[in-house]
Amino acid sequence: MSLNEVVSWKESFFKDDFNVDISLSKFTLKSDLETLKRDLKSYGTELQQQMTEILKNETEAIVNLAEYLTNLNAKIEHLSLPFFQLREEIMALLKLIKTAEMSYKMMLYGIKNNNTNKNNLNLKLGAISSSVYIDKMLKSSADSFEDIISLEHIVAKYSFQRSYMDELNIITTDMKDIMPTVALWKAVSQCFHEDIYLDQLADQFVKLSMLTLSRYLKWCETTLQSNFSTHQSTEQFIMNCLIDFSIVEKFMCPAIETPADINNTVYKILDSSVVILVPKIVKANLKSITNVLNLMKSSLVKMKVEEICYQLQHVEAIPRLYRRTNRSIPKEASPYMVEAVKPITTFHSAFQNVISHKSTEILNDIILQVTKQYLELVQGVLRSVCKTEESLRRLKSRNVTTEEISPQLDSGSDEKKIREQIKLDVAYFLNKLQPLGSIESRQIMDVLKKETH
Structure with missing residues (x-):
């Protein structure tokens, strides 16, 4: 076979569609089996020499890489503890922030309720005082009113006081005794x-x-x-x-x-x-x-x-x-x-x-x-x-x-x-x-x- 045919023959071994029978058929058309045996043995020796050269050149790099990876693993484990502690401290800080946020919300809620209760209490005291005064006037003799118009004003004011307190859901024992x-x-x-x-x-x-x-x-x-x-x-x-x-x-x-x-x-x-x-x-x-x-x-x-x-x-x-x-x-x-x-x-x-x-x-x-x-x-x-x-x-x-x-x-x-x-x-x-x-x-x-x- 010519040099080009030999190169093509060697490259055929690495193709995905390589077939032994087809390769033998092509080779035996130009050479006999003894020649094929000799060429295959020669090509095997050539491949072995190439593998030896690759191992000789790359072994040092592989060893260096292995040593580097081993040292890197030790360094990573050495650094893992500080990072783990940092994570724990960050989680604790986050917990404190959430606790402070919740406490702040509860404090604001308490302030709001205190102000509301204070306003309701002042309104309740004022409304009760007015209602007591109006009750006394209504229970007094009708002759004490100068005219019917003043009586109508008192009744209207009394009704307003009661309805206003009912709207605010302010219940007193004077107004709502029945449970x-x-x-x-x-x-x-x-x-x-x-x-x-x-x-x-x-x-x-x-x-x-x-x-x-x-x-x-x-x-x-x-x-x-x-x-x-x-x-x-x-x-x-x-x-x-x-x-x-x-x-x-x-x-x-x-x-x-x-x-x-x-x-x-x-x-x-x-x-x-x-x-x-x-x-x-x-x-x-x-x-x-x-x-x-x-x-x-x-x-x-x-x-x-x-x-x-x-x-x-x-x-x-x-x-x-x-x-x-x-x-x-x-x-x-x-x-x-x-x-x-x-x-x-x-x-x-x-x-x-x-x-x-x-x-x-x-x-x-x-x-x-x-x-x-x-x-x-x-x-x-x-x-x-x-x-x-x-x-x-x-x-x-x-x-x-x-x-x-x-x-x-x-x-x-x-x-x-x-x-x-x-x-x-x-x-x-x-x-x-x-x-x-x-x-x-x-x-x-x-x-x-x-x-x-």
């Missing part, structure tokens, strides 16, 4: 009073009683959605409603197991032809009350959980308090934990003896949700501490001298302090809430306890 629950009881009792009730209009009286109950529950729901000045006033309103609901249930939807139990309801006056519908009426009333009751309970639980978890989030600041600060080993729970637990213990003390069943349900829901969120927070902090410890161990294993790493690694005891503080906080949390929690919440508390041991 909604008492008003409901009186209205329903009158519907089925023997001097008022008529058998011919039984269905209308039943509808009227159910409509009155619906209006009462709507008032409770609407009032709940209004802006109370403090969490304490919201809690007091909800618990008062729950107490009143227990009273309403007794006279409008008690448990009916036998026909004789109907005599314990306001529907005992119904005719025998209608009395068979009483269980359905009671069931409908109970359903309406239960819906609003659940809304009240969920609102209270949500409010309490947010209030408590706001304090519990301070656990994320514990590493920042003990790392490189030379603080002594903690011996008691953090102040935030004392404040976090206080709303639960206060609630239990205030309402446990009033409506024990409903308050226990609410308390269980609060403790369960709070324990779950606190467990997640503690696990997150402990994971962060473990990552820091792991970074320290890696840095030590790279043969770095103690003098080089001492400014950053003088925190071996700091990690112990962090864990000890979390352990004390968890112990305080469990000591206060475990006796009050349900079985489910206690199981989560057991997991929380294991995390710190």
